[in-house]
Amino acid sequence: MDRRAELKKRIEAFARDRKWGKYHTPKNLAMAMVKEAAEVVEIFQWLTPAQAAKLTPAQRAHLSEELADTFVYLTKIADHFGIDLVDAALAKMDKNELKYPAALNQGRIHKSRP
Amino acid sequence: MDRRAELKKRIEAFARDRKWGKYHTPKNLAMAMVKEAAEVVEIFQWLTPAQAAKLTPAQRAHLSEELADTFVYLTKIADHFGIDLVDAALAKMDKNELKYPAALNQGRIHKSRP
Amino acid sequence: MDRRAELKKRIEAFARDRKWGKYHTPKNLAMAMVKEAAEVVEIFQWLTPAQAAKLTPAQRAHLSEELADTFVYLTKIADHFGIDLVDAALAKMDKNELKYPAALNQGRIHKSRP
Amino acid sequence: MDRRAELKKRIEAFARDRKWGKYHTPKNLAMAMVKEAAEVVEIFQWLTPAQAAKLTPAQRAHLSEELADTFVYLTKIADHFGIDLVDAALAKMDKNELKYPAALNQGRIHKSRP
Numbered sequence: 001m002d003r004r005a006e007l008k009k010r011i012e013a014f015a016r017d018r019k020w021g022k023y024h025t026p027k028n029l030a031m032a033m034v035k036e037a038a039e040v041v042e043i044f045q046w047l048t049p050a051q052a053a054k055l056t057p058a059q060r061a062h063l064s065e066e067l068a069d070t071f072v073y074l075t076k077i078a079d080h081f082g083i084d085l086v087d088a089a090l091a092k093m094d095k096n097e098l099k100y101p102a103a104l105n106q107g108r109i110h111k112s113r114p
Numbered sequence: 115m116d117r118r119a120e121l122k123k124r125i126e127a128f129a130r131d132r133k134w135g136k137y138h139t140p141k142n143l144a145m146a147m148v149k150e151a152a153e154v155v156e157i158f159q160w161l162t163p164a165q166a167a168k169l170t171p172a173q174r175a176h177l178s179e180e181l182a183d184t185f186v187y188l189t190k191i192a193d194h195f196g197i198d199l200v201d202a203a204l205a206k207m208d209k210n211e212l213k214y215p216a217a218l219n220q221g222r223i224h225k226s227r228p
Numbered sequence: 229m230d231r232r233a234e235l236k237k238r239i240e241a242f243a244r245d246r247k248w249g250k251y252h253t254p255k256n257l258a259m260a261m262v263k264e265a266a267e268v269v270e271i272f273q274w275l276t277p278a279q280a281a282k283l284t285p286a287q288r289a290h291l292s293e294e295l296a297d298t299f300v301y302l303t304k305i306a307d308h309f310g311i312d313l314v315d316a317a318l319a320k321m322d323k324n325e326l327k328y329p330a331a332l333n334q335g336r337i338h339k340s341r342p
Numbered sequence: 343m344d345r346r347a348e349l350k351k352r353i354e355a356f357a358r359d360r361k362w363g364k365y366h367t368p369k370n371l372a373m374a375m376v377k378e379a380a381e382v383v384e385i386f387q388w389l390t391p392a393q394a395a396k397l398t399p400a401q402r403a404h405l406s407e408e409l410a411d412t413f414v415y416l417t418k419i420a421d422h423f424g425i426d427l428v429d430a431a432l433a434k435m436d437k438n439e440l441k442y443p444a445a446l447n448q449g450r451i452h453k454s455r456p
Contacts, residue, residue, distance in 0.1 A: 011203075011207065014211065018223075019220050019221040020219075025166060027163055030151075030157070031270070031372075033151050033155075034151040034380075035269055035270045037148040038376075041145060041383075042259070042263045043144070044144050045263065046256060049391070052141035053140055063191075063197070064197050064202045065202070067191060067199060071202070074184055074188065077154065077181060081174055083178050083181060085181060086121055088181055089182040089185050090117065092182035092183060092186065093125065095179075097128065100132065102131040105134075107136075109388045137388045148262055149383055152380030155269075156374075163277070245444040246447045246448065247448050258385070261379050262379040262382070265379035265412070268372045268375065271372070272369040275369065277367050288425075291419075291425070292433075293434055295425060295427060295430055296427070296434035302412055311406050311409060314345050317349050317410040317413050318345065319406075319410065321349070321352045335360070337360075
């Protein structure tokens with residue numbers, strides 16, 4: 001079994017073994033995910049851009065945990081709806097490439113934003 | 115090349131081709147990620163739990179895009195620090211299993227929370 | 229001095245007395261605010277709608293603190309730019325009333341959303 | 343009637359006139375608030391610290407609207423639970439002053455953080 005399949009299985013077993021399925025509705029999972037994403041933000045909030053780009057080992061270990069939490073909830077929401085995250089991201093990249101043509105967006109990110 | 119490697123390559127080329135690297139600092143990417151996670155939240159915010167669990171095709175397509183955006187920024191932050199999301203998530207599951215022993219958390223999610 | 233003026237003064241003195249002004253840039257304060265707003269979300273995330281509408285005294289006390297934190301950062305951002313929150317909210321209500329005419333939005337919130 | 347009382351009245355009438363009360367549960371309002379806080383974050387996300395501290399008039403007008411939206415939802419949640427935001431913030435400042443003694447936190451924000 002590859003590691004991604006193992007992760008999916010572990011995530012499912014974790015909730016099943018604790019009878020937490022009733023909590024893990026998509027609406028609740030979206031709330032949990034934004035909280036974890038905000039914990040990623042919190043790691044960087046008082047750091048200068050230079051400090052943020054080069055974390056200490058302790059900060060990096062903390063970041064790794066918060067990214068993991070975000071990823072676990074993201075995976076659970078996607079799985080609930082049968083969405084493959086890699087497929088969805090590739091489809092979104094196709095769309096982004098049309099929305100922000102490289103020739104019109106050199107070094108400027110706000111250019112074609114609504 | 116597998117699809118995950120393809121996605122990584124596409125994400126890197128997208129920023130490089132637009133000279134957007136200067137915007138994509140970890141601090142800024144964390145801000146962008148929480149915004150996308152909040153767009154996932156927005157999809158569910160006025161729905162009843164029943165509506166949220168069974169989206170219309172249009173809502174599901176919208177969700178797929180917002181999950182994709184969250185995943186792309188999550189991937190970019192992880193890549194900046196050389197963090198493998200699947201490894202990080204498996205390590206976090208180990209920790210969660212110790213923190214929330216199944217026997218003490220049957221059907222109750224707040225039990226051993228701080 | 230009224231209590232709102234007192235709060236403003238306390239918030240300013242708190243940062244000044246600790247020499248934290250360098251951390252409290254608008255960008256950093258926006259990051260801190262979304263983190264606090266996500267802590268409000270966290271209080272409700274595993275609760276049923278009924279539980280969420282009628283918190284226990286301990287949950288209500290916790291909520292009061294997280295709302296306070298969100299309000300403090302909101303006030304700091306507004307003050308930085310000389311924005312009066314009550315004026316801004318009244319102006320936004322004018323706009324909302326035009327955007328969502330009551331006659332066209334009876335009991336349906338998604339009706340005229342983009 | 344003072345302007346804060348006027349705002350409270352306008353916010354209540356807005357929901358009542360559209361029969362939106364059923365949507366505005368505390369749980370849903372918390373979700374809406376974090377989305378608006380994330381829209382504040384979005385304004386700053388690609389700006390340098392210098393650009394973020396001194397917005398253009400158009401950016402400032404946009405910020406004013408997003409701060410207003412955050413404030414409206416914050417007010418609605420507080421009102422649901424009979425919480426006075428200014429009282430709650432003053433009580434939190436008392437607590438912060440004990441938690442972060444000025445003498446031990448000169449110019450360093452992470453010092454006594456957990």
